[in-house]
Amino acid sequence: MGGQPVNAKYRIRASVEIDGIVEKSDVIGGIFGQTEGLLGDELDLRELQRTGRIGRIEVKLERKGRKIVGEIIIPSNLDRVETAIIAAAIEIVNKVGPYNAKVRVLDIRDVRTEKRKWIVERAKEILKKWSQEEAIESREIVEEVAKVLKIAQVVKYGPEQLPAGPCIDSSDTIIVVEGRADVINLLRHGYKNVIALEGATVPKTIINLSKKKNTIVFVDGDRGGEMIAKNIVTVADVDYIAVAPPNKEVEELTSKEIAKCLKNALPVEEFFEELRKKYREKMEVPVREIEIPEKVIASLHELRGTLEAIVYDKEWNEVRRIAVRDLAEYLEKCKEEVSYLVFDGIVTQRIVDLSVDKGIKIIVGARIGDMTKKVEGVAIVTFDELLSG
Numbered sequence: 001m002g003g004q005p006v007n008a009k010y011r012i013r014a015s016v017e018i019d020g021i022v023e024k025s026d027v028i029g030g031i032f033g034q035t036e037g038l039l040g041d042e043l044d045l046r047e048l049q050r051t052g053r054i055g056r057i058e059v060k061l062e063r064k065g066r067k068i069v070g071e072i073i074i075p076s077n078l079d080r081v082e083t084a085i086i087a088a089a090i091e092i093v094n095k096v097g098p099y100n101a102k103v104r105v106l107d108i109r110d111v112r113t114e115k116r117k118w119i120v121e122r123a124k125e126i127l128k129k130w131s132q133e134e135a136i137e138s139r140e141i142v143e144e145v146a147k148v149l150k151i152a153q154v155v156k157y158g159p160e161q162l163p164a165g166p167c168i169d170s171s172d173t174i175i176v177v178e179g180r181a182d183v184i185n186l187l188r189h190g191y192k193n194v195i196a197l198e199g200a201t202v203p204k205t206i207i208n209l210s211k212k213k214n215t216i217v218f219v220d221g222d223r224g225g226e227m228i229a230k231n232i233v234t235v236a237d238v239d240y241i242a243v244a245p246p247n248k249e250v251e252e253l254t255s256k257e258i259a260k261c262l263k264n265a266l267p268v269e270e271f272f273e274e275l276r277k278k279y280r281e282k283m284e285v286p287v288r289e290i291e292i293p294e295k296v297i298a299s300l301h302e303l304r305g306t307l308e309a310i311v312y313d314k315e316w317n318e319v320r321r322i323a324v325r326d327l328a329e330y331l332e333k334c335k336e337e338v339s340y341l342v343f344d345g346i347v348t349q350r351i352v353d354l355s356v357d358k359g360i361k362i363i364v365g366a367r368i369g370d371m372t373k374k375v376e377g378v379a380i381v382t383f384d385e386l387l388s389g
Contacts, residue, residue: 008055008075012087013106016059018068020099024059027072030096031057035089037325041346041369042227043085051223053077054086072103075111078224081200083108112181154183157195158205165192173214175262176206176238178228181251182218189255194218197228202235210236216265218242220249226275233268240265292362292386296342300383304366309343316340327351334358347380 016027035045048054055075061068072090076083087105094101157164163180171193177183179196186194195206209215217232219225221244229241242265244250245257253261266274293316303310309327311319311334319338322330324345331354340362341355347365355363356378363380 008077008111010076010078010080010083011109011111012072012074012076012083012090013109014072014074014087014090014103015106016061016068016070016072016096016101016103018096018099018101020066020068020097021063022061022068022096022099024061026097027059027061027070027101028057030093030101031072031090033329034093034095036328038089038092039085041348043082043089044348044350045086045089046350047348048078048086053224071106079200154180154187158203160198160203160205162195162198162203162205164195167192168195168209171213173216174209175242176210176215176217176232176236177250178219178225179251182249185251185253186218186258189258191258197232200231202232206232207236210238214239216240216242216262218244218250218261218265220244221246222249229271238268240267241271242266243271292340292364292381296364297386300342300364300387303342303344304383306344309341309345311336311338312340312342313337314339328354331355331358340364344383347382352378352380 018027032045037044041047045054049056054077058073059070060073061070074086074090076086078086087108091103091105093103153166154163155166156162157168163183165183165187168174173193175186175191175194177186177194177196179198183194183196195209197203197206215236215238217229217238217240219228219241225243229243232238233241242261244253244261248257250258296312296316299310307324308321309324309330310321311330313319314337319336320330324343327343327345328350331351338358338360341360342364344366346367346369347363348369351365352363361378363378364383364386365380366383368380368382
């Protein structure tokens with residue numbers, strides 16, 4: 001099963017050909033450098049790798065004359081659509097160091113399918129040995145296996161053939177989970193009113209069911225789960241949201257954990273208020289007066305929608321105006337003395353860290369993204385906060 005992380009869902013495999021002699025680190029640097037800012041902060045490769053949604057990129061290279069050819073492997077914990085987008089994005093890499101390069105995706109494999117195949121083959125071996133050693137009649141084996149299958153029996157529901165439990169129609173309440181594995185785990189623990197989304201788009205079947213039944217959305221305890229919860233409430237009539245413990249998936253929860261999560265499910269508005277509170281706490285800064293010139297505040301109206309960033313010196317004189325997609329690279333290489341940053345984009349942890357390194361004291365962004373640590377020595381505000389003040 002290779003060297004991908006144990007819990008990777010998919011594996012992107014691509015070929016690479018470079019018109020010169022380079023090292024593995026050059027290839028990886030080319031991938032990160034040329035895709036940075038291309039797909040926005042939600043699908044930024046560095047952020048995805050930092051949060052465990054993308055695994056360590058493996059590169060295998062072989063020298064052929066004056067060229068380098070090889071293979072790139074990227075383990076992914078994203079969903080199918082996002083994984084396909086990442087796969088397509090790496091094909092835009094056309095330079096590695098000073099040399100021309102060509103990257104082409106060979107295939108995307110479902111690692112779980114490979115694991116399941118391995119499990120089936122191994123189960124056959126175990127069953128064969130078991131039969132030989134214990135001389136168990138084949139009929140008895142079938143009956144024992146059938147008992148296990150009945151416990152976790154999954155049906156196909158609706159026109160989309162969604163994985164579900166057998167009691168969707170007869171129950172007043174449904175539990176909506178992310179995927180088939182989640183359905184199987186809940187069935188194993190006696191929850192037969194469960195149905196899976198099976199993708200980024202909310203199926204019409206679930207939208208219709210939510211209008212007629214009490215609906216609980218039960219998601220993984222990670223950023224992906226939060227995004228799915230946000231997505232489904234925009235189109236479906238959701239009553240409660242339950243979340244797995246931090247960094248745990250619904251498919252791996254014990255009976256006790258499932259019961260506790262469902263018991264602690266929150267009404268939709270309360271859930272999102274807790275979410276906003278969580279991210280506000282992560283953004284705590286020292287309490288002090290933030291003084292921003294009126295001319296800068298007034299310019300926010302014009303800046304909004306441009307996807308541009310403006311860097312100022314300590315006297316609020318404009319130093320440079322650049323595209324937001326180039327902001328991180330600019331801050332990494334910046335030799336100018338800068339004190340303030342205003343930009344039409346999402347304030348991310350990486351932008352904050354780079355700003356602190358350059359001595360920037362105030363950051364003004366269109367909105368604030370997920371932050372993983374508290375920030376000292378820099379104030380962060382949004383367009384809306386300044387314009388409403």
